[in-house]
Amino acid sequence: QPESPLRNAKVVFVVGGPGSGKGTQCERIVKKYGFTHLSTGDLLRDEVASGSARGKELTAIMEKGALVPLETVLQLLKENMTAKAATSKGFLIDGYPRELDQGIRFENEVTKCKFVLYFEVSDDTMTQRLLGRAKTSGRVDDNEETIKKRLKTFHDITSPVIGHYEKQNKVRKIKAEGSVDDVFVQVEKVFDAMIA
Numbered sequence: 001q002p003e004s005p006l007r008n009a010k011v012v013f014v015v016g017g018p019g020s021g022k023g024t025q026c027e028r029i030v031k032k033y034g035f036t037h038l039s040t041g042d043l044l045r046d047e048v049a050s051g052s053a054r055g056k057e058l059t060a061i062m063e064k065g066a067l068v069p070l071e072t073v074l075q076l077l078k079e080n081m082t083a084k085a086a087t088s089k090g091f092l093i094d095g096y097p098r099e100l101d102q103g104i105r106f107e108n109e110v111t112k113c114k115f116v117l118y119f120e121v122s123d124d125t126m127t128q129r130l131l132g133r134a135k136t137s138g139r140v141d142d143n144e145e146t147i148k149k150r151l152k153t154f155h156d157i158t159s160p161v162i163g164h165y166e167k168q169n170k171v172r173k174i175k176a177e178g179s180v181d182d183v184f185v186q187v188e189k190v191f192d193a194m195i196a
């Protein structure tokens, strides 16, 4: 079997609750460090926008604040990473893993992550940010009821992912209550130390 072009890819997982600022900070990281940003939320919304049958099922799941099936997300990630492998300096995998199995499957089938960037924010702050975004986003999941469910999904299912990587000393925790600039100062410290 030929060696996968992704075996030696530099991968950083970006994890945090809904509205913790993952996507916002990833844009800044891309500008400064030149990584390839793949947001699983964006990939799923693209799939929905394509109008495919698979897309319709995804909307229903996202409206409920639940997680879409692992196979769907992993497949989307692999396709997009493979297409960019030759030109990428490294990948920011944003919004993934959201459950333990997603991390385990990815690391078995693609490659190990270098570290996990974790944005820690209170539920109150996340809720306020998402309600702010709701005014303009048009997203099916930016409303009070769905936000509550997304927070529950995060605490019940995603939190154990952080514990798993903490045991491996791979979590780099960012206190993300502050402004976008304040948060990015902490992110820079992590990247300068890890990527050099």
Ligand code: B4P
Pocket (backbone or CB within 6 Å): 016, 017, 018, 019, 020, 021, 022, 023, 024, 025, 039, 040, 041, 042, 044, 061, 062, 065, 066, 067, 068, 069, 073, 094, 095, 096, 097, 098, 102, 129, 130, 132, 133, 141, 150, 176, 177, 178, 179, 180, 181, 183
């Ligand atoms: P995502 O698209 O990942 O949604 P998110 O958690 O809301 O995004 P993010 O944390 O990036 O917030 P942002 O920076 O935009 O997921 C949506 C759904 O897709 C999930 O619920 C799930 O159903 C599905 N899904 C995605 N990945 C999956 C997976 N791996 N497996 C299964 N299902 C999956 O920031 C939010 C707002 O805050 C913005 O308005 C921003 O401007 C503002 N903001 C950011 N930082 C700020 C700061 N420091 N100060 C003030 N405001 C700030």
